[in-house]
Amino acid sequence: MPTEKITIATEAGHALEGSIELPTGLVRGAALFAHCFTCTKQSKAAVSVARALANEGIACLRFDFTGLGGSEGDFGRAGFATDVTDLVAAAETLLDRFAQPILLVGHSLGGAAVLAAANDLGSEKVAAIATIGAPSDVPHVLQRIDGDIEAIRKEGEGEVTIGGRDFALSRDFLEKVENIDLLEEVGRLKRPLLFLHSPTDDVVGIENASALFGAAKHPKSFVSLEGADHLLLDQADAQFAASVIAAWATRYIPMREDWPMPDQGVVIKTGHGKFGTEVHTKTHRFVADEPKSYGGDDSGPTPYDLLNAALGTCTAMTMKMYADKKGWPLEGVTVQVTHERNHRDECDHVEAMEEGRQMQALNRRIELHGDALDEGQRRKIVEIADKCPVHRTLEGDLHVHTRS
Template identity: 80%
Template sequence: MPTEKIAIVAGAGHTLSGALELPTGLVRGAALFAHCFTCTKQSKAAVAVTRTLAREGIATLRFDFTGLGGSDGEFGRAGFATDVADLVASAEALVQRFAQPLLLVGHSLGGAAVLAAAKELGGHKVAAIATIGAPSDVPHVLANIKGDLAAIRAAGQGEVRIAGRSFNLSREFIERVESVDLLGEVAGLRKPLLLLHSPTDDVVGIEHASALFGAAKHPKSFVSLDGADHLLLDEADAEFAASIIASWAHRYLPLREDWPMPEEGVIVRTGHGKFGTEVHTIGHRFVADEPRSLGGDDSGPTPYDLLNAALGTCTAMTMTMYAVRKGWPLEGLSIQVTHERDHADECNHVAAMEQGRQIQALNRRITIEGHTLDEAQRAKLIEIADKCPVHRTLEGVLHVHTRTSD
């Protein structure tokens, strides 16, 4: 996926480091991802979730909270309230860019932060909220801090270890964490909420998901991340969580009004990738791209894949319709189509007729399934393959007319 570096000015004036994962094609919606406690935007879960959402057409920003990763500021004095302020500043930047309500996604303490930030952002800027392994009470994170918190309260600051790393925490940090009533915040959300949690999470127990679900108002949903660890270190778990979130969020991130919806034919629009384009038919859409070996993002079939598919699918449909009409016991078809750029060596007489024009070919290999079909029926079906409409179009006199459009 194309990744764009983003700098966000936080409410305190320092700069937050962000990475915006963009769809190869067009943008269906926008999302903001909040990472776990002391993690960064480069954590496995942050990268996997945001890129999976981007593949689903949702531009997703992940960023480092104050004092972490590439962001300025002092983590030890920030606290939960600063995390929420960072989220609000990042969300405002996304709303300004994409001009539509956002999907908020938070992992672990980041999940608690998006729940708290939603209220500050207001109803018109938040479309829906999803959390992964979120705690129901913010002070829960203090249990993961190794150090003398009582001494820090008395002295004003002190050194602790979190996830094996050293930090200098302030009394203000601890007090800000302890003052949050997250369940009260959740009870007043009035926004679609999806909770994802592993029943075997040994960092934030499953009872936290139960408490959040009980406090929230409908519409609310819960998905069990069976077998996943708290940090989603297995990329497959992170991608599964993201795919669930994307499917669920589509209900709350409607198509943008500027998306092309043709009344006939197809419309192709360039997207954010180097070569990626989005193809829209009357009722469907998909992305076409080039492979990585040619500088693309490999996020969809190539133009020649689509050409081969046009012939292959039309062939299969035509043969199937004929067999059904005849009442023949055709059980299935497998059709392989390949493109040959230089076919002149195999048909020199045609090359001469074409007066030097490049001769190309589509090679079609058909496997007919149906053990009770006789040889005459099989031969007739192969004959019918050459009569499919796309085949006739490709071998007929075909003109392509191009004009500009205002």
């Protein structure tokens, strides 16, 4: 799906780097993802969740906190309070653009940050909140720091290692991490909450999820990420968490009432990316696109895929309906349809055609399933395929009328 690079201005005067994963089709809402401690917006969890939400029509912004990734500022002096301020700035950017309450999603310390930021934003701006492996005690992150914390308290600054990376931390950083009662913040929230946590998380123990869940008010939900590590390094774990959040979020970011659902025919709306297009019928909606080799995002079938599908599905339905009416033992049908652009080159017997006119063909391969069918029944069912309505339309005198 399309990815848009953006810059977020902060009150501190530096810029944060972000990426918005946009739905290929229309946008039903927006979400903000906060990455884990010292990670970046490129973490597996961040990318997987953002793209899963985009697949559900929810644009998702993932960004780098102050001093991390592509963002400006000094990480070593930032601390948790700055993370919360960053989140509020990013959220306001989404709110200005999409003009409706947003979903907040946070991983690890990012989860704690979205829980704290939600109260600063106000419940009217937040649709729902989901966390992955979040600590219930923010100072918990200090346990992951390899360095002399007490020396930093005394001297005002010192070198540390976090996750294999070297940082210079200040006393301010420590104080901003310690001066937060997250459970109190959670108890004040009045929005739907989803907590995802692995029972085998050896970085942020499962007891943190229990504490957060106990402090939260309903509606609240918990999902166990059984077997997953804290960072969701296994792509399958990241994808599972992403799919759960995306499915849960659609309850709180419902389909927009102004989306077209025509009484007849279909309505086509251009979306995002080079070819992203959304198809609306009376009761369904789906995305059409082009493959990446043509410059698309490959997020849906191509127009010719849909043409092939129209003939193939109508063929299968017609044959099954006929066999059912006759009471014949047809167990199933497989139809493969391919499109051939230069069919004229394959047909020596074709009469001369108008200059410049191209002859095309749809090639259909039919396989009938059912060992109890006799040869006569098989032959008749295949003959019926040519009588399907779409087949007749395509081979009939078809005109396309356009008005604007």
